[in-house]
Amino acid sequence: MRKKLFLFILVSFLLVGLSTSILAKTTVEYWTTQTEEDRVEVINNLIDRFEAENPNYEINLVTVQENDIPTKLVAGMAAGRLPEIVEMGAEVILKMGAEGMISKADVNTVIDKIGSNDFFKGSLKMLASPDSGYYGVPFHGWVQGIWYREDLFKEKGLKPPTNWNNIIKAAETFNNPAEQKYGIVIGTNKDAYTRQTFTQYALANNARIFSEDGKIIFNSPAMIETLDFYNRLAQFTPPGPNGWRDARDLYLAGRVPMMMYSTYIMDDIGLEATAYQGEKGSIVANLVDKTAFANKMTQKSDSVFGQIMGLTFIKGNKDDQMEGARLFAEFLLSGDNYIDFLHMAPGGMNPVRSSIAENSHYLDNNVLEVWGEKAGEIAGGLDSIGKFGYVAGKVFPEIGNITSQFIVGQTIMKMTENGWTAEKAAEWGQKEMEEAIE
Template sequence: MKLKKSIVLGSLSLLAAMTLAACGNNQHAGKTQIEFMTSSVEQERLAVINELVSSFEKTHPDIHVNVVPVDENAYNTKVVTLARANKMPEVVEVSQDFAKVMDKVQLINQEAVDEIMSDVGEDTYYDGAKRLVRSENGQHYIAAPISGWVQGIWYDKKQLATKGITDLSSWEKVEAAAKAFNDPKNKKFGIAMPTADSVMSEQAFSQFALSNKANVLNAQGQVTFDTPEMKEALSFYQNLSQYTMPGSNDVTEINDAFMNGTVPMAIYSTYIIPGIFEAGKAENLGFAIPTNKSEAVYGTVSGLTIAANKSDDKTEAAKEFVTYLSSQENMEKWVLMSPGGAQPVNKNIVNSSTYQNNEVIQAFGKLPTEIANSFDKVQVFGLVGEKNFNKMGNITSAGIIGRAVHDVTVGNHAVGPVLEKAQAEAQKTTNED
């Protein structure tokens, strides 16, 4: 009897669960349902995103957005899997580089993204941020920028002042400052800079190369690594590295050296800012841009893109959603999920009281505005004029530039042969004769 009762109760419980599930599935019946894939998996960030989705759905009752959080380490694989199964989410958060990969295999609805940029107002974005999400031919956008970060030379104003240094506006002045503080015997060094065989080394070196008018590709997309301008830049980087910590330095080593006072300068992204704030050193932080023939900031953009080959109603719903997230108020909320680290890519945000009154932003005075404005000075390898060559991704993925930087710094190899080798490897990687 007890067994029968248990079976009956179990069956009723299962039926109730199935009924609730059915009700859950039906509550969005009649609505256009879209998916939004994001790399934000942290609870605090997801809370902000879910709040944005909820507010969007209140003003767009005919649309339901399902948030699909995917860890960034599994992101690329997940997109490939979904694309092969023809199950791409309608809206995808992308880096500028991954947007190029998606665009190369025609996974992006360029026209839909163009319309979003037009509706939001192209002129409200920093030019540098817009150029990073241009299609290869420069005629379309492949993502709507929502946030970004930039990289440059961070310095401790008080430390530099002890030797009367206030100006880092040229290669020579940066080198002189590094030399002045270099004291290896006492485990003090002049500058923390990337020397590992890594993407970070490519990013850091690119600022010196591009500030010397040396790009990896020319306007025709041909590899131009082995040039006098590139040789001059790599030689300078090699020479500057004598004032950094020994060994292969990457993200952790550079951040630690700057935070613990081992060096007065460091080449790093804006994600150094939160740590500086927590350490109570905000008022002492300075930011310089590698400058020779021009200024060159390395920057990257996170954007929202629209998947290709979707039904008209889903595409329209996706456009509505991305346009909503791209409003000034909502972009502010997105950027302030990581204040200081994530940077505004829209000029209107920088001047808003909400942004300026954030405790992290406020602590750094005028510096956050200076940093955000540097987006207009962004230069990256493979971006030539309005052309944004996809093949640059092949060169980066092959690790050619990071390896070259490591070879001339840690390996102390001669610059000339390293450039010749890199030129040949890049040509082979891009199938260039």
């Protein structure tokens, strides 16, 4: 009797082992910077849909905060455990590409399969590898600029904040710290947001981090001039270092009439005008109608700043996992899947495929309707983005080392918090950047 029981258990164990090995799925790990709960839910729904269509694959979703990406990547590299597919900003992708971590063949296969003509040219440029081909598949993008209260500007007879003079004049006019009202919010902290807001001022003044031959020129007269202006403008910001959260909260609460932000704010501002029933907080009434967006800044030249998020594939994983990753990338970028993805932050995430941008199903969304024609104009900026890592058609992946240490933000804090002059701060930044790209 005992023997029989033992045999039975043994056989059933064997059977279970056998059946799981037949049913075993290929696991594909996917990293995304979309960490908000409702966005994760959208992605999980898309994953369910993908897994139903492709029963051989299982997608393992990992969310990573934007500012933590450098950390997580290094830890993953050191442990030899990197994901198959990641969704990240262009600079991080370039840096990984320069380190030889990206499987360019897989990237190019996906781009060809979707059709490189359907991608906006500006978005492909941001992910191009310095020699040929691409380090990442463009996925979606945002544009940054100054969001401002058109109604208050009219009341005071101020001109739209499209050049330095108009911006600082308006900031000075509205700044009233005694009542906790401030002129503007721009980045003044050691973070990515500060580099992003500062970049637009620098590019408008033709100030760059890299010269065409790849030398650091952060202490150029144009850059010092920009730093000095930025420091003067920072006098009219709320006390202490500011980040994106301050910009968003204070603008929605009516404490600042201007702030720099990406198109992701459209969702926050626009929700109030839709039938949205969730928690609203205390948002200024009818903020959509009162808000205008200056996405182009003009000083010595025009500058538009934004970010292209791309999908890319990491080398060193198994072939079947890479195939699953490619399939998943194509799945995310096609038809209704893509539209559902973009609608998780309507207006914030803009399509990089022209066929989707014009798709009526894409435009059929509450928030996008509330913004009306403004939405179209905003997305148009995506094609003319300028950034520090790109000079005269050349790509400098070394920018990734500078951004991961937040050197631009630290340079600005030296002025705003320690009272350094622009010259001294620029020299400090120059030295740090030279060390960073060694």
